[in-house]
Amino acid sequence: MKRVYVNEQWCLGCHLCEYYCAFANSNETDMVKALKDIVIHPRIQIEQKDNISFAVSCRHCEEPLCVKGCITGALSINEGVISVDQNKCIGCFTCILCCPYGAISAGDESIIQKCELCTNNKHGSPHCVKGCPNNAIVFEER
Amino acid sequence: MGINYLYQEYEVSRNMDRCINCRVCERQCANEVHSFDKDKNIMRSDDVNCVNCHRCVALCPTRALKIVKTDHTFKENANWRGSIINEIYKQAESGAVLLSSMGNPNNYPVYFDKILLNASQVTNPSIDPLREPMETKVFLGSKPKSIQRDKDGRLINNLSCGIELSVPIMFSAMSYGSISYNAHESLARAAKEAGILYNTGEGGLHKDFYQYGSNTIVQVASGRFGVYKDYLEAGAAIEIKMGQGAKPGIGGHLPGAKIVGDISKTRMVPEGSDAISPAPHHDIYSIEDLRQLVYSLKETTNYKKPVIVKIAAVHNVAAIASGIARSGADIIAIDGFRGGTGAAPTRIRDNVGIPIELALASVDQRLRDEGIRDNVSIVVGGSIRNSSDIVKAIALGADCVYIGTAALLALGCHLCRSCQTGKCNWGIATQSPELVKRLNPDIGFKRLVNLVGAWEHEIKEMMGGMGINSIESLKGNRLMLRGVGLSEKELQILGIKHAGE
């Protein structure tokens, strides 16, 4: 299955992936309209210290602890993509407790949000990857 | 600050309706032009440091930025232009020689733009490169004067060692040090992929790039940095650098501060010491001396590598070339006055040398006149900007071209001409690790390969239009060229007729 992988060597810490993510998941067609005057909560997040930076988003594990731990059944695997049913999630954050990558975060309305490889929005494939200027994140089969 | 004589050249124009405060401009500007005002929740810019490299513009996800030339002005004066006045202010303050980088930007004639190509109509049908074979392969090196056969009439291979190129394009010399490791890797990988050669420049060859040896020209310059047996044997050809178009008659100086780590190792210069390339080679004061170096390099490499002698296009270039063609060199590279540099004294860059078109035409003609044109191949550089420049250069008599600036542009260079600061925001002309990583060779090499491939298509298209199906038939075919708006003298030197003739 194709996943988003990070090439730390090439990450510039520019944070564009975060903005492209927030835009993709806003369901707006214009980035300015989507992101002007808001604080973004991207599903991919840069970890940064000194000159090291890299993006972390859901790994879409084959044996996902978040799905196994989910108390509501809101998290499930659909054709390899771990997706969240926002209608079912009640924001207990057991998945945040479980995820070894720190890739799940609290979203709006105190329920969780996570990367679904843009299968949940109109972009269809990871928008963060398209926005990365340096191939520091790639969407590929490994 | 006291009196500030200089006003910034550029102004950052930010469309506040589009800016989303993502701060990518701030993070990507090594000149620290952009900053975020937390209290007011807006982005600000300090235009003074802007070099107009467009890094911020190119990465801004909402296209909220553009860089504009300031309309701040001096009282109009066609003689004492603003740029001239500013240079005086700078020197009055610093007391220093002005430094510049990349090629001569001044308004001298560009002869390529005054030369037009021919095309076939009716009598001599044009060729469709998509349907018919079209040869862009070229061989560089001295050519035998005649065909030799053995007693049974079979051909004797009397070809000297040479270079085979899939297209008549090579990446010109840019040293590791003047450009980054990643830029070098991009060039090396692209050369391999495209079936052409790149050139180490005078900075030696990083051990990681020995694997691209068969696509590498190793350079021997006046400082002899990084030169040793393995280095000479690593490449497909050896280039003796006598001069450079951007700074004819001038040496080079890489400050000790930049001689660190791998650069020190590759150049074989102790960390922290200045790497000074003398203006002349101190062992070359005549063609005879040059001949000695040519043959000592050939001797070292068992006569398996062709030797290139690179010179800057200067006034008596034809006579110099004639000498080089008799020195045992296999290839002459001529660098025109618009050729690029990582750093050169501004006055030299802007005022020394001659245009490559004129130099090429006169060298080719001189060597033909003397019957020694086949002794050498001619490679020209110094602002080859596109595929039509290449076609025109070949028709003027070149075997091949060197591209430097165009290759860097493909890698992202925006010709801001600030290489000498070492803060290249595109990761090309810098050694600072956080800037170098901005150039991912995976992307860079592909863009270079794309460029070479695109130009190859265009060269074929133009050749086909002329009814020519191989580079060999185009070479020196000045009948395919016509001048526009050129004087008799210029036409005479170029060896072409005026349009309409």
Added chain:
Amino acid sequence: MRYVIIGNSTAAVGAVEGIRKNDLEGEIIIISKEPYHVYSRPLISYLLYGKTDEERMKYRSKDFYDTMNCKAILGREAVKIDDAKKEVHLDDGEVLNYDKLLVATGSLPFVPPMEGLDGVHKRFSFMSLDDAKKVESAISSNSKVLIIGAGLIGLKCAEGISKRVESITVVDLADRILSSILDRDGAEIVKSHMEKRNIKFILNTKVETFANNEAVLSNGEKVEFDVLVLAVGVIPNTGLIKEINGKINRGIVVDEFCQTSIPDIFAAGDCCESFDITMEQNKVLALLPNAYMQGECAGINMAGGKKEYGKAIPMNAISFFGLHIITAGSYIGEVFSKSNGENYKKLFVKDGLLKGYIMIGDIEKAGIYTSLIREKTPLCDIDFELVLQSPGLMAFTRKDRKKILGGVVNEY
């Protein structure tokens, strides 16, 4: 092959999904005394709070039993196992034979003897959907609710009904609330947060007697109430295995393959014990993620696979009125704390390993800590100072990070 599963909650679902990984054909029969489609037990408080409804509480989709090709016998209780004949007897006399049996019977409320308890009419436990429905019908806007037990169940119940009753008093014998997962300082933060929502706590105290809607406490205090919720604790529901002399400690004893001491009978979930790797001892870990993973492991082994159940640790994620708490592991060894305001964090380190942690408030990336515990990552291999400050993959070496984020998809 016929698989019979007694129980229809998390461990049972885990087992069904585990079995189906290896065996798409075998017959699966689920028996549950509750009449409901599988639902998430921890959600009963959210149901009362109005944050979910019965439909959304379904732990798996409506067509779960169909897509998993299993038969659910709901509303009937398994009353006896005959391990010699490999049979399960139901309360209506029906007998089901099995090839592999899973006991996933969960836990039962623990009610200590209290004088006068029988005289309290509106007296409830808070463990099942039926309990929640009963509580819901018993309370009104002028109810005075007394909750015995300041553990997870008691406090979630308190939160669930907080907006719908006049007062809530929580009594617990322990010196702090949530004593099973929080230390004293952490408990104090949560307690004062809840007190702002008008929930009253009386600690270090137990009820001596109930009389006329009044509870007399051991400290002499009297608390008036009309609805009583008993949430003192839970005990594993081990009866079926006990009767056939299966090995039982605190819970049903299972081996690393989730098998009981009786051939072809497996157990998973709150009814049995797991091996807690932080304390290196068997423990009842009555936690939903543990139940699923143990159930899944049992299912795989029942269907002929071979999977060891490892890396079990205590872990909890819970919130009260928007204040989030995440804890994991055991609170042993050296303590490292980092706190500011309502954000509270404590890490417990022993033998160079992270053994446990408590986070209150800011719980971002807590899973990084959980993973350090589960994977027994030697702390000398990472930048502990950094990870203590903020959990992240930055604390790992570049090489390890390449492994973590690189090609290999993790196997847990």
